[in-house]
Amino acid sequence: MQNPQVKHLYSGGVITNYYCSSKCKHCSVASSPSWAKDYMTREMARKILRRMRGMGCDSIHVGGGEPMLNFEGLKAFLEEARDAGIMIEYIESNSSWYRDEADALQKLHTLQALGVDTLLISMSPFHNEYIPFQKVHDVMAACRKAGMRVFPWISEYFGDINQLDVCKTHTLAEYDAHFGRRFIDDMPRQWIGFTGRAAQFYKTRLALTPLSQILKKAGPCHKPYQTGHFHIDLYGNYLGCQGLAIALEDLGKPLDEEKYPYSTLLYQKGVGALLEAAQAKGYQPEKGYLSACHLCIELRRFLSGQLGEESRELQPTGYYTKV
Ligand code: SF4
Numbered sequence: 001m002q003n004p005q006v007k008h009l010y011s012g013g014v015i016t017n018y019y020c021s022s023k024c025k026h027c028s029v030a031s032s033p034s035w036a037k038d039y040m041t042r043e044m045a046r047k048i049l050r051r052m053r054g055m056g057c058d059s060i061h062v063g064g065g066e067p068m069l070n071f072e073g074l075k076a077f078l079e080e081a082r083d084a085g086i087m088i089e090y091i092e093s094n095s096s097w098y099r100d101e102a103d104a105l106q107k108l109h110t111l112q113a114l115g116v117d118t119l120l121i122s123m124s125p126f127h128n129e130y131i132p133f134q135k136v137h138d139v140m141a142a143c144r145k146a147g148m149r150v151f152p153w154i155s156e157y158f159g160d161i162n163q164l165d166v167c168k169t170h171t172l173a174e175y176d177a178h179f180g181r182r183f184i185d186d187m188p189r190q191w192i193g194f195t196g197r198a199a200q201f202y203k204t205r206l207a208l209t210p211l212s213q214i215l216k217k218a219g220p221c222h223k224p225y226q227t228g229h230f231h232i233d234l235y236g237n238y239l240g241c242q243g244l245a246i247a248l249e250d251l252g253k254p255l256d257e258e259k260y261p262y263s264t265l266l267y268q269k270g271v272g273a274l275l276e277a278a279q280a281k282g283y284q285p286e287k288g289y290l291s292a293c294h295l296c297i298e299l300r301r302f303l304s305g306q307l308g309e310e311s312r313e314l315q316p317t318g319y320y321t322k323v
Contacts, residue, residue, distance in 0.1 A: 003254040004225050004267035006238065006246060009057035012230035013092075014048060015239075016040040016077055017065040018318060021096040022130035025172065025201040026192050029231075029242050030323045031065045039073035040234035042080055048232050049084040051248050059087035061120070063231070068097040071107060078114035090118035090151050095139040096131050104142035111148070118149040124157050125175045125184060133166040154191060181205075194294040195242055197323045208288030211295070215275070218292040221266045237315050243300055245315035260313045262300070271296045278302055 015029065017039045023032035040048075052060065060081070067074050068091075081088055091111065098104055108119075121143075123136055143150045152158060160179065164170045172184055185205055192198050224240030232238050237245035244263055246255065257264045265273045271292050275285065278299045289295040303309050305320035314320065 001268045003257060004222075004260070004263055005254045006055075006225055006227060006230075006240065006251045008227060009052055009055040009230065009251075010227045011059075012052070012057060012227065012232065013061035013063050014040065014045075014077070015063055015065065015231050015233040016067045016074065017070060017234060018316065019069065020065045020094070021069065022066075022094060022127065024124075024126040024130065024197070026124070026126045026187070026196075026198040028193060028196040028198065029065075030196045030319050032322055034322055035065065035318055037070070038234060039070045040077055042076050044234060044236060045077050045080040046084070047248060048236065049081055049086050051251065052232070053084055053086060055252060058085065059089050061089045061092065063092040066094050066096060067091055068093050068107070071097075071110075075110065075114065078111070078116065082115050088114075088116050090120045091116055092120040092122065092153075093139070094122045094127055094131055095135040098135045098138050098142075101138070101142055101145075104139060105146055108142055108146040108148045112146065116148075118151050119143055120151040120153050122153055123161060124154060125161065125170070125172060128161050128164075128170050129172060130169055132169055133161050133164070136161075137166065188290075194290045195297060196319070199290060199294045199297055200323050203290055203294065206290060208286075208290060210288045211285055214289055214292050214295055215272045218271045218295075220268055220270045221292075221296075224263070225267070233316065235316055243297065243304075243314060243316075243319040245313055247312060262303070262311075263313050266296070271299070274299050281307060 018029065018031050019033060019035040019037050020031035021033060062077070078088065121136060121139055140150055164174065164178065175184055188194065188202060194202060224244055227240065230238065230240050236248050238248060238251055239245055255263060262274060265277060274296060283299060283302045289298065300314055301320045304311060304314040304317055
């Protein structure tokens with residue numbers, strides 16, 4: 001049987017940091033204020049950018065965590081990207097860093113001078129639990145003034161969030177009360193995957209599929225090796241699927257089964273084989289899960305977060321302990 005392999009890189013991004021001002025309940029990388037304030041170093045940036053370029057990727061987006069929380073670190077990363085000839089498609093930001101217009105304009109002009117012309121501005125009820133919408137308005141206004149393009153993510157929620165007091169944060173319970181429970185519960189069908197913290201949140205709200213049905217349908221999983229939307233983080237983890245890492249030096253060749261046993265199992269046999277491996281170590285399955293990915297993440301959380309297995313592939317470990 002073939003071993004998994006990442007042959008080329010098409011479209012992806014870097015995760016400069018995992019710490020964040022917020023702990024959004026849908027966060028696919030499980031960021032929060034409790035992560036260490038580590039930020040991608042120049043040396044790591046150089047290594048990653050060289051590898052990306054060598055494997056066919058010459059434009060990227062920048063995300064986190066909240067990348068703007070360490071502006072000097074972000075500037076250093078952008079300088080390295082410019083020197084490596086890598087174009088920045090956009091930087092993702094939750095707007096929490098906004099203090100006043102003068103400070104925002106100075107930051108935006110600095111980013112523009114380093115080749116950034118678009119800011120992805122997060123807007124959703126999940127973000128609004130932590131960030132008053134007024135800050136989003138203020139960052140958008142500063143972008144307009146600076147001539148920075150805005151990529152509103154997700155623009156469809158702009159009018160809904162605006163209906164509540166923009167000077168305050170609002171809990172999801174308030175959203176339930178104002179728009180009805182389906183407003184939040186329908187989001188996974190549109191844009192949220194059951195990964196990271198989202199699975200923990202939605203498993204208490206949505207109907208679960210019986211384990212037997214999930215196993216019947218779940219075949220080998222090759223998604224982590226489709227390189228149309230990958231990430232590489234500040235620790236040098238290539239992440240085709242969050243929490244299932246490949247070391248930079250192992251890209252471009254078949255993965256060693258001993259170093260990447262769970263990735264190999266998933267690739268060759270699927271989540272059912274991962275379940276058997278976890279059960280052999282004491283995992284007790286639930287009756288149902290949201291999806292095959294939810295099951296997969298629960299199994300990895302058991303192996304890494306609960307058993308504390310040392311592993312090159314189940315990284316970063318905070319993904320499993322900080323949900
Ligand atoms: S969570 Fe597991 S099953 Fe889902 S895409 Fe990732 S590796 Fe595949």
